[in-house]
Amino acid sequence: MQLYGMPGWGSAIVEVMLALVGEPYDFVDVEGFDRPGEAQDRLAAVNPLRQVPTLVLDDGEVLTETAAIALWLADRHAGLAPRPGTIEHRRFLRLLIWIVANVYPSFTYGDYPARWAPSAPDELVAATGAYRERLYRWLEDQVVGPYLLGEQPCALDCYMAVMIDWRPGCEWFARNAPRLLVAARLMRRDPKLAAVMARNRLAVD
Ligand SMILES: N[C@@H](CCC(=O)N[C@@H](CS)C(=O)NCC(=O)O)C(=O)O
Missing domain, CATH: 3.40.30.10 (Glutaredoxin)
Structure with a gap:
């Protein structure tokens, strides 16, 4: 493919x-x-x-x-996902859809503010940024640890392994959503991901 x-x-x-x-x-x-x-x-x-x-x-x-x-x-x-029929699988589905329905659109609009609010682009960036931070604070409370849903990584961790570099950025996560940051960094350290991390310039620490 x-x-x-x-x-x-x-x-x-x-x-x-x-x-x-x-x-x-x-x-x-x-x-x-x-x-x-x-x-x-x-x-x-x-x-x-x-x-x-x-x-x-x-x-x-x-x-x-x-x-x-x-x-x-x-x-x-x-x-990539917990076994269907388990509580973890239900949580997985909820958070997967939640990320793409809530967090991702904050970038769709916030990354191209002039496209959506040509007369108030700065306000749109500020509003979507503040909303995204609120969303991540909520997601932080859902983290089981060490990965998002517990002992095993799943597709949700794949999102966070990349998204911690996007706004609001790693320093914000360290201060406000440390468990998300830990899960994302743990995912990045998986040896199977070394080449992908390097090619996408995603730091492994
Ligand atoms: N709902 C899509 C969102 C994809 C998306 O927004 N990708 C961004 C890049 S990270 C993009 O292509 N932005 C350009 C645009 O929206 O014009 C998904 O989950 O794959």
């Missing part, structure tokens, strides 16, 4: 998932896809929504949405 993405961006979340379960893939770097140009055209040719991650499967089908990709991979491999 081919993964269209950009180092350190949402495609890195899917790279972490793929590496964790050992699915081979080719990475198509579309750096600069969020402005008009060759990279954007290349991405739009397979995904008119022009977002990463975009996965083109071996049968030519296009799969987008990190949560859909996580669930699809979890159907094929152990290690």
Whole structure:
């Protein structure tokens, strides 16, 4: 399969998932896809929504949405989700959908404020930033430890392994959501992820 993405961006979340379960893939770097140009055209040719991650499967089908990709991979491999029927699996589903329905959109709007609020971009950045911090504070309370859902990592940890570098950033997590930071750093240290961490310039400490 081919993964269209950009180092350190949402495609890195899917790279972490793929590496964790050992699915081979080719990475198509579309750096600069969020402005008009060759990279954007290349991405739009397979995904008119022009977002990463975009996965083109071996049968030519296009799969987008990190949560859909996580669930699809979890159907094929152990290690990305708790066993169906368990309380942990229910919590997993809740938090997976919660992240993409709440945290991720705060970037969709906050990263491109002029697109959504051309007359008040700074206010939109401030509002989405404050909302995101509130969301992460809530998520911090859900962490079982050492990983998000307990002793085993799951796809939720793949998100946080990448997202701790996004706003509000590691220092904020250290002060306000330390258990999330610990879980994310633990995930980053998984030897199966070494190459993905390096290529996405995600520090392992
Ligand atoms: N709901 C999507 C969100 C993907 C997303 O927003 N990706 C960002 C990069 S991290 C993007 O492509 N932004 C460009 C844009 O929205 O125009 C998912 O979960 O995969």
